[in-house]
Amino acid sequence: MSAVSATPLRLGIAGLGTVGIGVVKIVQRHAEMLEARTGRPVVITAVSARDRTKNRDADLSGYAWETDPVALATRDDVDVFVELMGGHEGAAKNATEAALRAGKDVVTANKALLAHYGQELAEMAEAAGRVIRYEAAVAGGIPVIKALTEGLAGNQLRRVMGVMNGTCNYILTRMETAGLPYDTVFEEARQLGYLEADPNLDVGGIDAGHKLSILAAIAFGTKVSFDDVVLEGIGRISIDDIRRAGDMGYKIKLLGVAQMTGRGLEQRMTPCLVPDSSPLGQLQGGTNMVVLEGDSVGQIVLRGAGAGEGPTASAVMGDVADIARGLRLPTFGVPAEKLAEPTPAAVSAPAPYYLRLQLMDKPGALAKVASVLGEAGVSISRMRQYGHADTSAPVLIVTHKTTRDAIDVAIGGFPATGVVEGEPVAIRIEEI
Amino acid sequence: MSAVSATPLRLGIAGLGTVGIGVVKIVQRHAEMLEARTGRPVVITAVSARDRTKNRDADLSGYAWETDPVALATRDDVDVFVELMGGHEGAAKNATEAALRAGKDVVTANKALLAHYGQELAEMAEAAGRVIRYEAAVAGGIPVIKALTEGLAGNQLRRVMGVMNGTCNYILTRMETAGLPYDTVFEEARQLGYLEADPNLDVGGIDAGHKLSILAAIAFGTKVSFDDVVLEGIGRISIDDIRRAGDMGYKIKLLGVAQMTGRGLEQRMTPCLVPDSSPLGQLQGGTNMVVLEGDSVGQIVLRGAGAGEGPTASAVMGDVADIARGLRLPTFGVPAEKLAEPTPAAVSAPAPYYLRLQLMDKPGALAKVASVLGEAGVSISRMRQYGHADTSAPVLIVTHKTTRDAIDVAIGGFPATGVVEGEPVAIRIEEI
Structure with missing residues (x-):
């Protein structure tokens, strides 16, 4: 495309665990392929990790070494700060912020950081005219x-x-x-x-x-x-x-x-x-x-x-390729200032529930349970009662759509029946 | 993002079948959402179809009407030519080429057109500095x-x-x-x-x-x-x-x-x-x-x-949104001139095969079949012989990995055994 330039895209990688080394390997193995696909060379200029002496499964000798990820993030020869350290406080956050302030794009696999500071970082990125990409943060290799x-x-x-x-x-x-x-x-x-x-x-x-x-x-x-x-x-x-x-x-x-x-x-x-x-x-x-x-x-x-060296590194490189190709988007798809303050739903949407009760072997036991459910407004879709090998036996109930509140009311009513042993189990059935 | 402009992106839609109307509906229903996500209004300025009088499930009164898709594709008030006519010759091809020559981007659902003229169109698009997007051409709504x-x-x-x-x-x-x-x-x-x-x-x-x-x-x-x-x-x-x-x-x-x-x-x-x-x-x-x-x-x-109004229109709109957002790529991911001339493989990769034979109820029948397979270099992984209700019965064979050639040699050898009735069936088992 006309916009493509032959200027190399220079990565600084912070964090040389499994994923970091995976990224290094892809950049080394597929230099030619990446250049063909993005229209420019993709290179690593510097790396950073806590322990330089650790034996790692890749040749890092061609890259500058920074002990401090902030120093890495702000190097003049780094265009994209690749944050693979993890953790939502401390080094990862500081270095990401430093990178954005220094005008670098950021690629990260750090879900905790985005979950806690996504809004703040998105605003910071947009103010700096930079992007934060995080395909690797969610579901590994799945784009x-x-x-x-x-x-x-x-x-x-x-x-x-x-x-x-x-x-x-x-x-x-x-x-x-x-x-x-x-x-x-x-x-x-x-x-x-x-x-x-x-x-x-x-x-x-x-x-x-x-x-x-x-x-x-x-x-x-x-x-x-x-x-x-x-x-x-x-x-x-x-x-x-x-x-x-x-x-x-x-x-x-x-x-x-x-x-x-x-x-x-x-x-x-x-x-x-x-x-x-x-x-x-x-x-x-x-x-x-x-x-x-x-x-x-x-x-x-x-x-x-959803994890592992190859899949996660693949996601990181997808983001790097996008940046190399000039594909730039706001962090969450719309400008950060347009993201609405969410109102959390106080109760979850109605759903069928699975109930497991331990029912005592007494006359009318099932009727009593059914009656408690009925009073709570919970209707039964399917039920299975197991043979009584003992003085009690499990009963499984799949309800029609109802609310968690109604289920809790019913569960609260079971002890008074005198026929339910122990704690009933209730699990939501998600309709797909 | 800084690059986002508030200039509307103007679509001209050729083909008002199911998918075309689906696209019209999304643009009408989600105008605000599309503008929030792409940073600019996405509007339809003109449409084209063979029969203007046909009753369609959308209000088209706000759009200019062109009987000729080439005229639509080259209108001054169209930025993106959306080709939903289908067919790999004639109108679809002419209009797509006309659009590119006139400096329009193209979004198409036309797999036949791309399968037959993809290279030519990609070259034409790149020469014109335009993009061709075709998410809807493959697997409907799946991106x-x-x-x-x-x-x-x-x-x-x-x-x-x-x-x-x-x-x-x-x-x-x-x-x-x-x-x-x-x-x-x-x-x-x-x-x-x-x-x-x-x-x-x-x-x-x-x-x-x-x-x-x-x-x-x-x-x-x-x-x-x-x-x-x-x-x-x-x-x-x-x-x-x-x-x-x-x-x-x-x-x-x-x-x-x-x-x-x-x-x-x-x-x-x-x-x-x-x-x-x-x-x-x-x-x-x-x-x-x-x-x-x-x-x-x-x-x-x-x-x-993989098909249907909503899913296919969704794919078209994904492409439209990319163009509105300024995300631009060569047609097949790398510049058209870098695409290699493929050498088609003369034979397919080895695989296990499923064989179904109708075996006559004669002594040593199975041994004869096994011997033919062995001579062809095909080894048996699993076999199932069904009861003989008649004078013959089916035999199912799953082979170890082998070539289609070896399978064909074996099948060619079956008639001489005198124990195989009719035509054997051989189907490749794709390993997943």
Whole structure:
């Protein structure tokens, strides 16, 4: 194109972990391809990491070394600051801000940073006439930010959903296939190195919640509001529920859902049931999936590796290529000043629920439960009662669409029946 | 962004069928949203179609009317010529060329035009400093052109696959679920209006082949070469094979595969078996799916509606939004002059094959067949022989990886055994 110049695009990479080294490898291996595709050489001029002496799987000898990422971000020979350090405070934030102030474009994989400071950084970038790109921050190698911001730009988005933490999906899938309890599989995952240093980032849904809040901002034109994401981790999911949900035709997923409703913006990252025949239900192991629903396009499903050296580096390089090609957009698709303050929905949209009760073997027990549900306004769609091997047996109920409030009222009414043992389990069924 | 101007982007739409009206509706319904997202008003100034008197589901009274699409394409008040007429000769081609010569950008849904004249049009566009965008030409609402050209720009592509003709997938799925023969379902599809005026475009694989040739050009940096696509339609697929393949754990799909091999560029649009548990295997009805495999990203799967008013119009509007935002790229991702002349692979890459034979009930029959296969260098991975209700019975064979040549040699050797009845069926199993 006429606008293409042969000036090299010079990257400064901060953070030389798996992803950083992955980026270095692509730039080295595919120099010619990148130049053909972007119309200019893409080169690395400087890198930065905490420990220079560490043995790394790439030749870094041709690059300047900065110990301080801020120094890297502001170097004269850096056009794009590639932030792959992670963490939403401290070095990553300081260096990103320094880069923008110094007139650099930024490419980052840092979902926490964007979830917490996305608005502020977007404003800063626009004031400086620079871009922040973050395809690698959400769902690894899947080009979902691009699909949502650009490909579906003609759509009013209705709902965005995703399984975006591979570790959680691995744990849930493994519990199911191996028939192992949560604690055992959690420990396995830890030993396999699948868990963050703070495992709650994974199993508590925080990491996936960060990603959801970013998608919601783009989809609905609102300021990123991670604090409004309703978070519930997978720690309370039992192997029993995985099995029983399976009996009723569902899988349990840590599912993110963002939708704009009449009651405001709903953002949830919680365990949900999804039909086992749906693409989300069929998602196994560490793979990620994002579902985008627009008023014209209907439902688009994107699937791919959500983490790892290659996929994440691929996403980073997609952003780098865009910058090299001169494709420039506001951070969240519209100018930061036009992003609306979201009103969080106080209650979530009605949905069917899955209920699991332990019912005592007493005459009229089921009738009593049904009556409590009826009084709470919850109607039963399907029910399955298991044989009484003991003095009590599980009952599974799939309700018609109802509210979480009504479910909670019903659960509150169960103890008085005298026929329900222990704590009932209620999990939302997300309709797909 | 600083580059954004408030000058309206003015569209001239040629072709007011389903998709054209879908585009009109989006522009009318989402004027404010489009302006917020692109930084400028997106408006329609003129339209064109064969029959002005036809009753259409949109108010066109505000737009100038041109009977001649070339006149529309060259109007002073048109910035982007939106070509939704279809057909690879005549009006669509003339008007597209006229638009480029007159300095207009082009957005088109016309896969046939690009498959036949992509290189020529890309050169013309670049000479004029204009862009041709065609997200709607491949896989309807799925933003696959964008994912491949931009999102995966850091990858050397390995293989691109897709189920990209919804009608064929509908027919195959319906044959399976209803247990109906091809001819019956074909007739149903015709009555439902799912088939093109020339049904061979659908069931002969031509339409899907057009799409594959476009994806291959982007993926491998080669000139579009539709003539090199190996085409085989679904007309010879029997309900028997659908059932038998199912018994062996496979589905039959009209699958496009493009890959660059040591022997050259392979482009096939043929019936293939895919594992029934794979995303491609699970694809039902008219939905499309594209699988992109890159050296860093691994496998990305994109799924969505491949046709219809909303999805196709969504893709058109994604392209329009890109142009409004100033995102400009060469037609196939690299300048047209850099696209290489592809060398078509003379033979397809080795793969396992599914074989169905009708074996006579004679002593040593199976041994004779196995011996012919062995002599051809084809080794058997799995076999299933059905009970002999008659004088002959079907035998299903899944081979280890082999070549189509070896399979053909084996099939050529079967008659001499005197134990194989009728024509054996051989279908490639695409490994996913």
